[in-house]
Each structure stands twice: as C-alpha cells, then as structure tokens.
Amino acid sequence: MERSYKQVKRMTPAMRIIHWVNAICMIGAIATGLYIGHPYYQTLIADGAVDKYVMAWNRYGHFIIAIIFDVTSVIIAYLYFFSRFEKPYKKLIPNAQNISEFKAVLINLLTLNRKKEFDSSHADSFNTVYFTIFHILLIWMLLTGLQMYVHGLGSGISSIGAWWPWMLHLVTDWTIPVTGGTLMDVRIAHHITMWLIVCWVVFHIYYQIWRTIFWKEGDISIVISGTKFVKE
Amino acid sequence: MSDRVEAVKKLFTSKSSRVETNKGDTYYQDLFEKCEARLNEMRAQTPANKLDFTDLLEENGIDRREFMKWASATTAMLMLPPMFTPLVADAAVMMNRAPVIWLELQDCAGNSEALLRADGPKIDEIVLDIISLEFHETLQAASGHQAEKQLEEAMEHFKGKYLLFVEGAIPMGMDGQYGTIGIKGETFHDHLVRCAENAAAVIAVGSCATFGGIPAAAPNPTGAVGVMDVIKNKPLINIPACPANPANMVGVILHYVLTGQVPELDSLLRPKFAFGYRIHDNCERRAHFDAGEYVEEWGDTGAQNNFCLYKMGCKGPMTFNNCSIVRYNEAVNWPIGVGRGCIGCSEPDFWDKYAYERPMADAKIKAPTGGVEKTVDEFGLGMLTAAGIGIAIHAAASAVAGKRENSGESHE
Ligand code: HEM
Ligand code: SF4
Ligand code: SF4
Numbered sequence: 080m081e082r083s084y085k086q087v088k089r090m091t092p093a094m095r096i097i098h099w100v101n102a103i104c105m106i107g108a109i110a111t112g113l114y115i116g117h118p119y120y121q122t123l124i125a126d127g128a129v130d131k132y133v134m135a136w137n138r139y140g141h142f143i144i145a146i147i148f149d150v151t152s153v154i155i156a157y158l159y160f161f162s163r164f165e166k167p168y169k170k171l172i173p174n175a176q177n178i179s180e181f182k183a184v185l186i187n188l189l190t191l192n193r194k195k196e197f198d199s200s201h202a203d204s205f206n207t208v209y210f211t212i213f214h215i216l217l218i219w220m221l222l223t224g225l226q227m228y229v230h231g232l233g234s235g236i237s238s239i240g241a242w243w244p245w246m247l248h249l250v251t252d253w254t255i256p257v258t259g260g261t262l263m264d265v266r267i268a269h270h271i272t273m274w275l276i277v278c279w280v281v282f283h284i285y286y287q288i289w290r291t292i293f294w295k296e297g298d299i300s301i302v303i304s305g306t307k308f309v310k311e
Numbered sequence: 312m313s314d315r316v317e318a319v320k321k322l323f324t325s326k327s328s329r330v331e332t333n334k335g336d337t338y339y340q341d342l343f344e345k346c347e348a349r350l351n352e353m354r355a356q357t358p359a360n361k362l363d364f365t366d367l368l369e370e371n372g373i374d375r376r377e378f379m380k381w382a383s384a385t386t387a388m389l390m391l392p393p394m395f396t397p398l399v400a401d402a403a404v405m406m407n408r409a410p411v412i413w414l415e416l417q418d419c420a421g422n423s424e425a426l427l428r429a430d431g432p433k434i435d436e437i438v439l440d441i442i443s444l445e446f447h448e449t450l451q452a453a454s455g456h457q458a459e460k461q462l463e464e465a466m467e468h469f470k471g472k473y474l475l476f477v478e479g480a481i482p483m484g485m486d487g488q489y490g491t492i493g494i495k496g497e498t499f500h501d502h503l504v505r506c507a508e509n510a511a512a513v514i515a516v517g518s519c520a521t522f523g524g525i526p527a528a529a530p531n532p533t534g535a536v537g538v539m540d541v542i543k544n545k546p547l548i549n550i551p552a553c554p555a556n557p558a559n560m561v562g563v564i565l566h567y568v569l570t571g572q573v574p575e576l577d578s579l580l581r582p583k584f585a586f587g588y589r590i591h592d593n594c595e596r597r598a599h600f601d602a603g604e605y606v607e608e609w610g611d612t613g614a615q616n617n618f619c620l621y622k623m624g625c626k627g628p629m630t631f632n633n634c635s636i637v638r639y640n641e642a643v644n645w646p647i648g649v650g651r652g653c654i655g656c657s658e659p660d661f662w663d664k665y666a667y668e669r670p671m672a673d674a675k676i677k678a679p680t681g682g683v684e685k686t687v688d689e690f691g692l693g694m695l696t697a698a699g700i701g702i703a704i705h706a707a708a709s710a711v712a713g714k715r716e717n718s719g720e721s722h723e
Binding site: 113116117118121131132133134135137188191192193227230231233234235252259260261262263264266267270271273274275277278281282285289292293 | 331332578587588589591592600601602603605621622626628629630631655658659660661664665670671672673676687688690691692694695698699702705706708709712713
C-alpha cells in the first residue's frame with residue numbers, strides 16, 4: 080500500500096545551531112574535563128615550562144566551552160517560554176494531556192513500537208521532559224564548575240572587578256553543603272554528573288536513531304534539515 | 312523554621328574564602344589608637360609569669376634586628392599595615408600577660424609537639440614559650456589531684472580572661488566514655504564544656520579539634536566531632552592543619568593581645584589571615600601544573616625536576632592554608648617543597664576526602680549503594696555499561712520484533 084507523507088517543520092535554524100553547538104561543546108567539555116581531572120597524556124613539547132601551557136589550555140578550553148554552554152542555556156531557557164515556534168514549557172506542565180502523552184510514548188518505547196497511540200508530528204512530552212533533565216544537569220555542572228573556579232579567586236578581586244567573585248560565591252557556595260560539606264565533594268559531584276551526562280547522551284542518540292528506524296518518519300533529519308515526515 | 316531561614320541566609324551571605332587586605336585609612340587609624348591604649352593598660356598589669364621575652368631572645372642569640380624583621384613579617388601576615396609593626400613587637404613582649412589554658416583531648420599531641428620543637432627555638436616558639444600557660448596536661452609537672460587543683464585555680468583566677476586552647480577531637484559515642492580525664496573520670500565532652508564556660512575565647516588547634524580530623528575519619532568508631540560542634544556560645548577560632556602551624560597560633564594570640572578581638576574569620580571559623588589563601592595559587596610548582604608537567608611516580612625524572620605533584624594526588628587546588636607562604640619550622644620548608652603532595656590537612660574531612668595520594672578521579676569513593684568502594688571513573692563507566700547493556704537489549708529486541716512485523720506484513 081502506497082502512503083503519502085507530509086513534511087512537518089520541527090526545529091528552527093536557531094534551534095539546530097544550538098543543538099550542534101551543544102554537541103560539539105559536550106565532546107570538548109568531556110575531553111578537557113577528563114584531562115583536568117587526571118592529565119591522561121604527556122606533554123611532548125620540548126619547551127620550558129614557561130611557554131607551554133598544556134593544562135592551562137585545557138582549563139581555558141573547558142571554561143570557554145562552559146561560557147558557550149551558559150549562553151546557549153540562557154537562550155534555551157528563554158525559548159522554553161517565549162519561542163515563537165513551539166514553547167516547550169507547555170509540554171512540561173503535568174496536565175492530563177501531557178501525562179497521557181508521556182505514558183503513550185514510553186509505552187511505545189517499551190513495547191518496541193507495537194503500540195503507537197500518539198501524534199508524532201509535533202514535539203512530544205516524553206522527549207521534552209528528557210531534554211529538560213539535560214538542561215538541569217547542565218545547570219548543575221555550571222554551578223559546581225563555577226564553585227571550583229571561584230576557589231582561585233580567594234583574594235576577592237578579579238580582572239573584571241570584585242563583583243565577579245562576590246557573585247560567584249553568592250550563587251554557588253550552597254553547592255558545598257549540598258554535596259557533602261567540603262570543596263572536594265563539589266569536585267566529586269561535578270565529575271559524577273559528567274558520567275550522568277554521558278549516559279544521557281548515549282541514550283539520546285540511540286533513541287533518536289531508533290525512532291528513525293522504527294517509526295519510519297525520518298526523525299533524525301529534524302536536527303539537520305529541521306523537518307520530518309509524517310503519514311498523511 | 313526560622314532556624315532554616317537563618318541557615319539559608321548564612322549560606323548565601325558567608326564569604327567562604329575572600330580576604331579583605333585593605334580596609335581603608337580611617338579603620339586602621341582607629342584600630343591603631345585602640346591597640347595602643349590596650350597595650351598601655353596591659354603594661355601596667357603585673358605579668359602572670361616571670362619569663363622575660365627580651366632576655367629569652369638574647370639567650371637564644373636572636374638580636375634586635377632579627378626580632379624586628381620577625382615583627383614586620385608577622386604584621387604583614389596579620390594583614391595590618393606597616394605602622395603596626397612597633398605595636399606587634401610590643402605585644403610580643405607582653406605575651407606573658409596572656410593567660411592560656413590548654414586542653415588535650417582525643418589526639419596525638421602533634422600540635423603541642425609543633426610548638427615545642429627542640430632544635431633551637433625560633434621567635435614564634437619563644438613567643439609561645441612565654442605565654443602564661445596556666446595549665447597544659449602534657450607539659451606540666453603536676454598530676455592527679457594537684458593538676459586538678461591547678462586547673463581550678465587558673466580558671467578561677469583568670470575567670471573570663473583566659474584563652475582556652477583545645478587540641479584533639481571530642482568522642483561523643485557511648486556517652487563520651489571513649490575519653491575520660493582526671494581522677495573523677497570526667498568525659499572529654501564535660502571537661503571541655505566546663506573549661507569553656509569562663510573562657511574569653513576558645514581556640515581549636517589542629518584538624519582534630521577543628522573538624523574531628525583523624526579520629527573522625529570513616530568509620531569514626533568513637534563518634535568524634537570538633538570543638539565547634541560542641542561549643543556554640545563562645546567566640547571560637549579554628550586553626551586547622553596537621554599540625555597547626557605555630558606561626559598561625561602566634562598570629563591568633565598576638566591579634567588577641569593586640570586588639571582584644573578575634574581576627575576576621577571565614578565560614579569555617581578559620582582566621583582569614585591564615586586560611587584565605589589557596590595552596591595551589593602560591594605554590595612554587597604551579598608553572599609545571601599549567602605546563603602539564605607532572606611527577607608520574609616517586610623518584611622519576613619529573614620528581615627530580617620539581618614537577619607538579621597533581622598526579623601524585625596533590626590537593627593544593629582545593630585546600631586553603633598559608634603553609635605555601637609562611638611554610639613550617641620558621642619558613643625552612645613545607646610539604647610540597649620537599650616533594651610530596653598536599654593532603655588538604657586544613658579542610659574538613661580531609662582524611663577521607665583529600666588524603667588518598669592520587670587524583671580524585673582515581674580515588675576509591677563510597678558508591679551511593681554503600682559498602683563497595685569504586686573510583687569515580689569506574690563508577691561512571693559502570694553506569695555507562697549498564698546503560699549500554701539496556702540499550703543493546705532494547706535494540707536487539709526491537710530488531711527481532713521489527714522483522715516479525717515485516718514478515719507479518721508480507722503475508723497480507
Ligand atoms: C557548564 C559549565 C561548566 C563549568 C563552569 C565547569 C568548570 C569546571 C572547573 C572549574 C573544573 C575544575 C578545574 C580545575 O580545578 O582546574 C572542572 C573540572 C571538570 N569538568 Fe567542568 N565545567 C562545566 C561543565 C562541564 C561539563 C558539561 C562536563 C562534562 C560533561 C565537565 C566535566 C568536567 C570534568 C570531568 C572535570 C574534572 C573533575 C575532576 O576529576 O577533578 N564540566 N570543570
Ligand atoms: S604541586 Fe599541588 S599545589 Fe603545587 S601546582 Fe601542583 S597541584 Fe598545585
Ligand atoms: S601542604 Fe597541604 S597537607 Fe601539607 S601542611 Fe600544607 S595544607 Fe596541610
């Protein structure tokens with residue numbers, strides 16, 4: 080039986096750019112973060128210590144990536160509420176419709192696509208919740224990361240003024256008691272959260288490919304062309 | 312509820328490590344006058360013991376010039392402007408008017424040891440020699456009833472004026488029966504509470520007295536806690552480190568003699584003049600850290616060339632202390648200087664969380680499930696493997712189910 084397909088728009092160019100910026104940053108954050116935690120390659124530059132900065136470059140890269148993450152996080156938080164395209168927060172409100180959609184998508188996954196009783200033409204509540212978890216993990220990385228960063232500003236001054244360390248203390252000091260009471264606990268939390276994020280990424284990639292293969296709607300293309308196809 | 316509001320407020324208002332090095336001219340002018348008046352008042356008092364500081368200096372072959380050098384270094388350490396140097400020198404001379412009672416609880420006496428070091432006492436130690444040590448279990452000749460009586464008398468005589476130094480943790484398990492003292496078998500807890508009652512201020516020295524230290528390390532069999540968990544209603548100063556640096560003890564006493572106040576403290580009640588600095592930021596090996604040059608194993612080429620000890624587990628990046636600046640034994644050397652990493656001895660829970668001599672990523676930590684110890688990375692890889700297996704099963708099942716569906720369709 081021939082079926083006709085309709086093309087639906089799912090991601091704006093801005094959303095796609097943010098997605099890929101995030102993906103590249105994630106690889107960078109993990110590579111540099113793991114180096115910071117345990118320098119895993121030797122410095123093979125025959126220069127004096129004064130003019131090679133292997134750890135410093137890694138830390139620099141990690142922070143730059145962190146800043147990019149911060150900026151995209153702010154944009155995404157904004158889009159959650161004010162996007163002119165789809166406002167994801169609408170899928171997060173636990174109303175009857177969202178809960179039943181969430182369940183339907185989960186059942187679809189667990190029954191290996193035997194049951195598919197929801198409209199897959201628009202963003203669904205299950206994925207929106209899943210993405211939100213990611214953003215929360217990222218904010219957690221941001222807060223624990225900045226707490227570790229402010230340790231280096233013990234003098235209370237910085238090149239951009241005293242407000243910066245002051246603000247960082249104000250915003251991130253609470254992560255110390257929350258993670259266990261010492262500066263080291265913050266670091267352990269940051270490191271373990273990295274592994275949570277890695278697990279998140281692995282399932283995310285798997286699930287999107289799985290959808291593409293079994294739903295036969297070209298879902299993987301959402302993040303490239305911004306569109307997918309649904310049966311008429 | 313209001314407790315909790317307070318706790319949250321505290322969380323967002325305490326400055327964890329910030330050092331204020333300049334408070335403005337009017338502040339220091341004011342302080343200077345106050346200190347001067349205070350020192351004059353003290354000069355009029357009769358010293359509590361007959362030890363004379365100037366004589367002692369002479370006996371130990373320390374000349375005036377050396378003493379003034381020490382005074383100006385100490386002034387700088389206390390983060391006071393240079394004009395305070397003569398006052399600091401005066402205060403040092405009058406240290407024999409500062410009554411101190413020293414308690415020894417669950418500990419190794421390492422802090423007493425640190426301030427008694429035998430090899431020709433330096434100025435810091437001489438200052439500590441002449442403080443009027445009214446009671447010190449380990450050092451005094453008296454014992455038994457006599458010692459008890461001496462303590463009673465000292466507490467009565469210097470009521471509200473003495474500084475109470477505490478060394479060692481307080482065992483709280485079994486009603487405190489893990490540690491008792493004296494003929495009446497008073498528990499360490501009761502002993503501490505009784506002695507703190509009339510103290511002007513309580514000073515916890517060493518990591519055990521401040522945060523529980525080694526006795527409180529997992530599994531903490533005696534339920535050891537630090538002084539700040541027991542004494543709540545007194546000015547309290549923590550001087551952690553293992554052992555506490557005599558320079559910092561002198562700093563605190565001098566500050567007290569000079570100003571009559573406790574120095575500015577951070578959120579862990581540590582004086583900022585000593586604990587406002589991160590080891591890592593004042594470490595002579597830092598260039599090697601940034602360059603990525605690390606000691607890989609003890610005695611390798613890196614070690615011979617003073618490379619950074621980060622991969623040998625140095626915890627300088629998360630440790631606040633001034634030993635990288637003032638060093639130990641009158642600035643002779645310090646742990647990283649002799650080629651071994653920092654174990655974070657001035658931070659809470661240091662034995663469990665810092666002192667494992669390898670990077671945190673390789674250290675055994677308790678898995679959230681309890682019992683089993685894993686490194687953070689093993690734990691993470693475990694999670695990842697579990698996720699991978701789940702995905703593999705799902706993928707295989709989906710493929711099989713998909714095929715069946717397809718063959719079903721072709722039968723139609
Ligand atoms: C989003 C904001 C982030 C900030 C501000 C941040 C900041 C930091 C800082 C300051 C450190 C410690 C560096 C040092 O002590 O020199 C660090 C370490 C690390 N970061 Fe991040 N980071 C962020 C995100 C991430 C992300 C997304 C990942 C990975 C998914 C990550 C993985 C790591 C790892 C593995 C370490 C090493 C921890 C250790 O074992 O000691 N970070 N980060
Ligand atoms: S030896 Fe320790 S404190 Fe010094 S630079 Fe290396 S990591 Fe930092
Ligand atoms: S280097 Fe670290 S462990 Fe050693 S005395 Fe200093 S703070 Fe303590």
